[in-house]
Structures are given as structure tokens and as C-alpha cells.
Amino acid sequence: MARHVSNSRKAVVTALAWGIGLLIFFPILWTILTSFKTEGEAINSHPSFLFFDWTLENYHTVNERSDYLGHFWNSVVIAVGSTLVGLLIAIPAAWSMAFVPGKRTKDLLMWMLSTKMMPAVGVLVPIYLLARDTGLLDTKLGLVIVLTLVNLPIIVWMLYTYFKEIPGEILEAARMDGASLGSEILYVLTPMAVPGIASTLLLNVILAWNESFWTLNLTAANSAPLTAFIASYSSPEGLFYAKLSAASTMAIAPILILGWFSQKQLVRGLTFGAVK
């Protein structure tokens, strides 16, 4: 039965939710606003919120100086590529951990997560040398491999928790009907876990899109994604906040739009399995 909630309580909760939402969104909003200011206005000690001379000058400069589309394409290939390869490995892995756990499955999961606990810079030199010797420095393939490995523990963990919620009996029934292991995963498990897989996919695309340590350190001119594009607009001597904001806005816009259109899927996936 639905609990009775008074209108005033509803209003308070709504206002609170909006307040927190705006607070979290504010830095992004400020970046977007700053991108339309002049450099002088951007660093003004009494900043104005909306009433300044709006200008597109920063976007012109950024477009003139950098190859946005090139960086954008690199970001797409690296983010989507690493997530898809990751899913390909993680779905069977999560299946076996969820449905045929062994004695050490829990330890294995913890160990996988523990690889995320080391600061990335700790393995920079070994990975750099490996990439150098295999000719993968400054290639998209190299970054896809590294980001797949970096995000794999998270993908496996997320899928594992989603798969745990699916009753094993359904898979057993499929086996009774003569489904092979491959078709059991592909035709029975995967369709049921679509919301979970979709949210894992989206979240990992976002994580890979925003990843800035490896994407900056393993690239030079050819495969640099949008993170390198942003990093090229900070300046030690000279004003740069407005141009940097324009570059940032251009870099986050695609992922922001993707998130906006898929928010239903994201929320559904993130709360999937919350009801027991």
C-alpha cells in the first residue's frame, strides 16, 4: 500500500533534490557560461552570472587551432572500443562467477578489484616500455587494450551483481531444453540482463571517455583523444580560462547528450536488483 505523503513534505523533498542536483551540475554550468565570456571577463573578480557580453570568439579560436573532429573520433573509438572488448570478456567471466562459483570466486573478485587500488602512475613505466616495444605507443589499439584492462574489474563486478539477481533455474530450464553453453549465455542470460549490461556499457563508455591519465601519457600526435585536446588549452603565461572552458564544453558535450538520452536506461540499470 502506498504511504501517505503530505504535499508540503513533497515540496520540501522536491526542492532539496533540485538543490542538490543544481549544486552538482553547477561546475559544468559555470564552465559552459565561461566559454561564452571574453578572457578578461572570465577572470573578473566580480563575475557576472548571465549579464555579460556573450561571445563565440573562444569557439572560433579553438576550432581554428585544433582538429576537434580528429580528437573526437579518437575518443569515440577508444571509449566504445575498450568497453565492447571489455564486455566480450566480462560477460562469460561474470556468468561463471555468478552461476558456477568455485571456492575462490569471492577472493578472485576481491583480487580483481584490488588492481584498481594501485595508483596508475605506479605502472606507468612498465606499461610505457611494453607499448614502446610492441609499437603500440600513440595508437588507438594500444589505448583500447590498456583501457579495457583498466576498466575490466569494474565491468566484471557490475555484471556479476546483475547476474546474481537472475534466478539460476531459468538457465537450468534452458539447459534442460538442450541449449549449449554459448546459446545459454547469448539467448537466455543476455536478454534478461539487458538493462544491467546497458548501464554497464554506458557507465564504462563515460569512464573511458573521461580517462585522462593513460590517454594523455600513451599518446602524442596521432591517437590523442579529447582529454589531450582539453590539456592543450591551459597556459602558464597568459589568460586562458575562457578558451579552456570552450574546449571543455566541446569535449563533454557528446557524452552529456548521450547521458541525457539514456538516463532512463542508466537509472534503471543502476537500481536493477535493488528490490529483493
Add this chain to the structure above:
Amino acid sequence: MTVTVRALMSASLLLAVTGAASAQTTITVATVNNGDMIRMQRLTPDFNAKHPDIKVNWVTLEENVLRQRVTTDIASKGGQYDVLTIGNYEVPIWAKQSWLVPLDNLGADYDQADLLPQVAQGLTLNGKLFAVPFYAESSMLMYRTDLLEKAGLKMPENPDWDFIAQAAEKMTDKGAGVYGICLRGKAGWGENMAFLTSMNNSMGGAWFDMQWKPQFDKPEWKKTLDTYLKLMSSYGPPGSSSNGFNENLALFQTGKCGMWIDATVAASFISDPKESKVADKVGFAPAPTRAGGSNHGNWLWSWNLAIPASTTKAEAAKTFVAWATSPAYTKLVAEKEGIANVPPGTRSSLYKNEAYLKAAPFAPMTLKAIEAANTQKPSEQQVPYTGGQFVAIPEFQAIGTAVGQQFSAALAGKASAEQALSASQALTSREMTRAGYPK
């Protein structure tokens, strides 16, 4: 024409095109996002016209990202870059590691003797040049002529710190939002420590004695920090512990600072009427000394082009480096971008060019500041290091930043000057012992 003949012709055309393309060498140039470098990037078509066989790829990165990125690559011989933009802090250290290609024979029309000796010296090891300067700067005092006049003072030829304190007090009008002095406060070896190290040089102090013992327990550092904190707390803008070059630049340009002591390159920004509200009211003087002293701090920074030993395209890289730092490049910038935008501080011929002196009224003071800087003997005391606003040892980045955090905390009022100095002494001693000094 038959289809076969056509196909053959287009195939041979394709071969010819790809053949030409493969004869082209592609070099990758890593650089920072400063105005002069962006101009160089914009002028690449001129280089392409002169050297159609060399294609240039640009990688522009934030200074600290660039430093980390380039260091990883050069230390592991990754060979990702063919030309590097590095500071005069790195050049001697990297040259010693044999990470850089010596740059002696850059062509007959390069005129190496024209490079300012103070700048070239910092890039030379064992008589060989390991990088060529793209632009260089020292530090100087920039002030508002109108405010100084209002205060009833006249700028001496060589101001000392006592005069600065006196002028800062008289120029400050907090009600009108005018602060007598703006100085760097943001922590970092290249931020507040660049200023404070050179201020300490001018006070007669040093970072280390001949046994590499840190000197923060000596009266010179105490005097430096006390003077700095007094100036900033009484006459500085609020929140100055987070101000770096850019923040102070914005404050000065909007008329909020009476005086500012910082890199000479700022002079062109504050004198540019398009950017600065006070462009017609700025004056320049040498960086202050202590009363009766003659050491102006020995601040000298240059951004240089160097070629890593790991490159396989050293010849093409050399051609590019020579193009970007030659007298001909100066002419090119003057023609295409205006003479005031020529990269400053590297060639003495620029300071004899009448047109430049007319377009850049601050040029004589910039030259004077650079010529006064002695990176080989930064302190009045005998010291085992070279440098100026930094100490040219690999450990300085980490130590300088840690000490900078102590001093920035003192400026923010979170610690006293004594606490900041004793903490700095302790942490520097610890790090130097760990690094194996004295060596």
C-alpha cells in the same frame, strides 16, 4: 581510351603520389600553450613552403602534463617526439644524462653568436649547446606611474625592498580596491618559489651551502619571508595565497595593483591597450635588491627547443629548430604578426632593432634584467649549484613545491613564518639526505 589503360594510368598516378608521400619525413613537436608558441604553430605553412619534405605534427599540452609526458618518453627512449619545448631548468640536467642531441651546427645563417650570452650559458654543457632558446625572460618590477606620482614618490633607478614597502603602503587604497603590491602566492616550484627564491637571492641568501645543507635557518631566509609576509598581509590583495602569474596579471590589468614583481614577459600584456585598462600608465624598473645590494635575484627562464637523443629524425628536427629560432624567424613574425610579437629575450640583434624598440617600450628594461641575471652564480654566497629562481638539480621540483606549500600556508595565515621555515628546513634536509647529498 580503354578501361585498362585508364586503370593503369590512375594506378601509376597513385604510385607516384604515395611515392612522394613516403619520401616526406614527419616530425612531432611537443610544446606549451603560450602565445609565442601558438604563433609558431600558426606560421608552420612558411616552414612547409621552405621544406616541403618535412611535415610537422604539433602536440600542445599544459606545462606540467608536458613535463611529465616528455620526461617519461625521453627517459624510456620512447621516441614519440622529435622536438621538445623544455625550460632551462631541464636542459643541463637532461644534457648530463645524454638525453639531448648537441645543437652546434645549425647552419651558416643561424648566427649563434647573436644569442644572448646569459641565456645561451644556461643551455650549454661542456662548451656544447644542447637546446636553443625560443624566448626568454627575467623578472622586473612593474608599477603604476599614476599611483606612484599620487603617492608623491619617484622610482629610483635601482629600487630596494625598503622603498617597495614604503611605496606599497602609500599606494594602497583598499576602499578603492587598489592594493600596493601583488606577488605570487600559489604553491609550486615554478610558482611562489620562483619569486621567493630570487627574492632570497637578492637578500643575500642561498638554498644550500657548499655541503648541500639547507639554509632556511639562516637570517636571510627569515628576512625574506618576513618582508614578503608583511608586504602581502598589509598591502596585498585578499586571497593572494592562491594567486599565480595569471591571477596577478588579471589584477594588474584591471587596475587593482600598484606594483607587481614578476616575469618580464608580463610587460607586453600589461602594455597592450586591448587587454589592459592601465596600458598607458605603466612603468618598469629592475627587480628590487636589499638596501645597498646589487643582486636583483638572478631570475632567468627560457623556453627552449631541444632534440631528444631517441629521435630517428634528428636532421629534419634540426632543420625545424633552426627555422624557429633563426634571425629569419624574427623577420617572419614581424611581417606576419607585427614586430611587437617577436619572441623576446633571445637575440641581441632584436634589442638593436629600432622598429622593435619603438613598438615595445619595455624592451630596454627586459634586456637589462636578462643581462643582470647570472645563472652560474645565483647567490652572493659560495654555492654548489647553478640556477636562479630555481636550483638546477633534479630533486628541486619536489622539494621546491613542498617548501612552496609551507610558505603559501604561512601567507594564508595557517602557519607562522618560523613554523614554515623550520618545517622547510626539516623537509629539505630529509629529502636531500635521501637523495644522497652531498654528492
